Amino acid sequence: MFIFPMLLETAAAPFSDSRYIYEPKIDGHRLIYVQTGGKVCLYTRHNNECTRQYPEIADALFPHDITLDGEIACVDPQTGAINFESVMSRFQAKRADKVRRLTDELPVTYVIFDILRYKGEDLRNRPLMERKEILAGLTMPDAHFGVTPYIEGAGEALFAQMQARAMEGIVAKRKDSVYETGRRSAQWQKIINWTYADVYLSGYKKAEFGWLASVPTDNGRMRPAGIIEFGVSPTHKQAFFGVSKALITGEDRDFVYVEPRIRARVKIRNWTRAGMLRSPVFTEFIV
Structure with missing residues (x-):
């Protein structure tokens, strides 16, 4: 049983x-x-x-x-x-x-x-x-x-x-x-034993809360790295959405995309073999 x-x-x-x-x-x-x-x-x-x-x-x-x-x-x-x-x-x-x-x-x-x-x-x-x-x-x-x-x-x-x-x-x-x-x-x-990573916020979910995270590649472009859903306070959400309105570049059925100018630090379990953040938790914005 x-x-x-x-x-x-x-x-x-x-x-x-x-x-x-x-x-x-x-x-x-x-x-x-x-x-x-x-x-x-x-x-x-x-x-x-x-x-x-x-x-x-x-x-x-x-x-x-x-x-x-x-x-x-x-x-x-x-x-x-x-x-x-x-x-x-x-x-x-x-x-x-x-x-x-x-x-x-x-x-x-x-x-x-x-x-x-x-x-x-x-x-x-x-x-x-x-x-x-x-x-x-x-x-x-x-x-x-x-x-x-x-x-x-x-x-x-x-x-x-x-x-x-x-x-x-x-x-x-x-x-x-x-x-x-x-x-x-x-x-x-x-x-x-958390690992820390710095990412760029490149969009957000339309339905439930979630920020899209991206990281720069060797050729200077951005690639997706996961979705941040935890650790974000109401104050942080308000600050992000206040700034991101002016950075919107497009949207689809599920996401709104923004220019990756806002930086954040997250704590993670590790990086996956595919280069994605595992269990990311927001800790702070990076100025």
Whole structure:
């Protein structure tokens, strides 16, 4: 049976506290693994079944019924780094022949950080460190399964390591936290290792809010780089639309285009392989 996962709040900055453990944040997607009566079902955090996308995970069995929480990760074969886009390629594959091909080309690992049920017992009300102890005692079915490492107390030191390795960030968890199903909790906090980028605003959506972002190319032209939808206050919106009225160059069904004269700084998870901003959040205008 699917369990809606416990969600994280966002901490403003890395911190160190002996009441917490700290884990590296894996740049993949959340996966709930449910094994019942020798059958495995895999689910995203939103209760979308994705069992057929990951046969190397779904075909592996533990000796007993079990429900696990973790992340699906994919390592780039060229760089050895965890690559979110490769995970999305796996997740979006639906045809059996494509799934088989990608299973060989882009194998995934299920990185487990919590155990919710085991041998018929619901473990969610046990303290986190008890659940971690049970998880540490399991024998993994094969090399496609792993357990998230953690350290106690030293959050700032771990975050510095994640920055040095250009990894996504860290997760801080209270040692005594129970598993709060389906809600965001301050007992678990994420600290993202943001990257910053300067862009030009080249248009906006006609319907819901969104600024078009562009960046200059080597030949001096502009190319699209994504859409900024988050982090923009009412004051920033008012300032942009006050100036952009005089810069409009055209429009289509969905967008109004403006001369790329207004500059902005955004924080992003990273640049995609296609040169697009991943999860851009506005931080300020650049004068």
